[in-house]
Amino acid sequence: MSQFQPKTSPILEALSDAALAVCATTPWSEVSLIALCKEAKINLADCADAAVQKATIAAYLDQGLDRHMLKNASELMLDHKVADGLFDCFMARFDGMEIQRSAWVSILKADALDPAASFARATRRARTSAWALEALGVDTTMMWAWFGVLDLARRLKKMETLWLDDGPDLSKTMAGLDQSLKESERWASHVAGLGAYFKRQHLNR
Template sequence: MIDTISPQGRVIAAALHLAAERPWGDVALLDIAQSAGISLAEMRTHFASKGEIVAAFARAIDDAVLAKASTRPVGQSARDTLFEVIMNRFDALTPHRKAMKSIYHSRSADPAFIRSFLSSQSWMLNAAGVSTDGIEGGLKVAGVASVYLSVFTTWLDDDDPGLARTMAALDRRLRRGERTMASIEEITSAMKRMASIFSTSPRTSDNGPSASAPGTVNEAERTAT
């Protein structure tokens, strides 16, 4: 999954290795460069921060998850498909659980990582056949991000090879989220209908009916008479 031949891949692998050994906050960029066997100057051509390194790792996980995504089986709900997609993500992350725990507990707020995190949620929804377009799509991304973060903390401490606790937590949160999204969709649909009604209704000027309205005489006609 991680190309350890390329400099970028070696940096990602080195960062994960160091994060598994010590708190992520104690890992410096110089430490990562030395562990990867490259100079700090060379590493800077690929990554500007530790957050960018984590974001690159997240994209590699995205690729692994999307490669396993298939067409949703006939009759399978979006929720069930999303359940499989997210569990595939946890499976891909399992070899790096110690590093993930270290990075998570650092509470890093690097913008590059945050953008990557939200992008990952969007791609997981799309892998489940759920559109993320528009305001409604943005709400769905925010919703699944909340679900994922909640279940992620369970996964970090789930030592069961079958990830039973993680699956139970994910199923519970997705069912709750499905009900919430149904309510949001009803509200947004109502707002769209109202907007459509207002946008197609006749417009009048602030001074009264328009000049072409029945029963009115325009200025040119008054002048002519």
């Protein structure tokens, strides 16, 4: 959570736009903060004052994808099956990535090779998964819900790998996501059963 910044940040907005523009043609691993500042016409000192680093920009870009996902999910009916709703949520996120495909391919590939960036992205996948569940009316504040959150985050990572090699129609991503969410639904049902069992055991003490 320490990577979160105020959602209205002119510096981050400008640097994020610069990041998408620059890494569309340059590997994200080779893009420096000063290069982004030059692209965005922002002084590096302003980044220091705002405690903005390259990792902060990466987190903000992901936050923008989450916002895109949730805006599209706002039309979902809460009586939808969770698996169907999650499919729509995650595909809305991939659609957002598709708009800046070259940039996101560069970012995801670079993150996979950097242990620190990879760990940070794993944390943000959990945040994305929690927001997707909340959009469907699923309370993620309970301990048992976080098993589902972490499971979805793991599956989202696999879907990102599929997306990297997918075509414009995203057929591989959609098929893989549909299958993975069906498996997740069965897994969640099993976990829910275990949760109910342990709750009964606790009440019977």
